[in-house]
Amino acid sequence: xxxxxxxxxxxxxxxxxxxxxxxxxxxxxxxxxxxxxxxxxxxxxxxxxxxxxxxxxxxxxxxxxxxxxxxxxxxxxxxxxxxxxxxxxxxxxxxxxxxxxxxxxxxxxxxxxxxxxxxxxxxxxxxxxxxxxxxxxxxxxxxxxxxxxxxxxxxxxxxxx
Numbered sequence: 393x394x395x396x397x398x399x400x401x402x403x404x405x406x407x408x409x410x411x412x413x414x415x416x417x418x419x420x421x422x423x424x425x426x427x428x429x430x431x432x433x434x435x436x437x438x439x440x441x442x443x444x445x446x447x448x449x450x451x452x453x454x455x456x457x458x459x460x461x462x463x464x465x466x467x468x469x470x471x472x473x474x475x476x477x478x479x480x481x482x483x484x485x486x487x488x489x490x491x492x493x494x495x496x497x498x499x500x501x502x503x504x505x506x507x508x509x510x511x512x513x514x515x516x517x518x519x520x521x522x523x524x525x526x527x528x529x530x531x532x533x534x535x536x537x538x539x540x541x542x543x544x545x546x547x548x549x550x551x552x553x
Contacts, residue, residue: 393453395436396534397429399526405429409452412540419458430488433526433535434481437519440542442511447477449539476505484515 398406404425409417421428432448439447448461451474456467463470483502487494496509507515526535 393449393539395432395449395537395539397432397526398534399429399529399531400425401531407432407458408534409449409458409539411453411455415455417452417456417458427485429526430523431481431485433522434484434488434519435477436537436539436542437515437522438477438480438484440539441514441518442477442480443543444473444477445543446471446473448474450474450543453539476503479503480505480507480515484519 393412394410396406396408396410398408400406405421405428407419407421407428411417435448438444439449444450451461451471452458457465459465460467461470461474480499480503483494483499487499496507496512499512500506522535522537529535
């Protein structure tokens with residue numbers, strides 16, 4: 393699956409997930425678009441660096457629609473790993489908002505799954521590479537990430553199209 397995040401000049405964005413079968417799940421990120429772009433890149437980093445196959449992007453790749461990932465759709469409750477990933481992403485978003493750098497022990501106070509310092513650094517390195525690409529991306533362009541390629545090599549900074 394190819395994940396695209398379009399950077400628009402008005403601060404909004406569009407998330408597009410182009411599945412291997414050609415179907416597309418998409419969402420306009422109007423309100424708080426910049427936050428959601430960073431949040432989605434953080435999801436990509438967590439899911440690929442930790443090899444999570446049932447996080448947000450894993451579910452979308454498996455055919456879920458974006459609205460289903462809230463656990464309120466016809467598919468029902470989210471898998472445990474999706475909730476775990478959301479907790480990790482939320483903690484990383486909080487760390488970013490605070491402007492500091494938390495230790496793995498700091499993170500582990502709030503997470504259902506313990507992160508080792510090496511895992512946390514893999515996630516941060518992947519996310520930093522994505523954030524840098526986003527920062528340098530011209531308005532009107534899309535950041536493209538290959539989720540399947542990154543999933544094939546968890547822990548590597550792979551899958552950037």
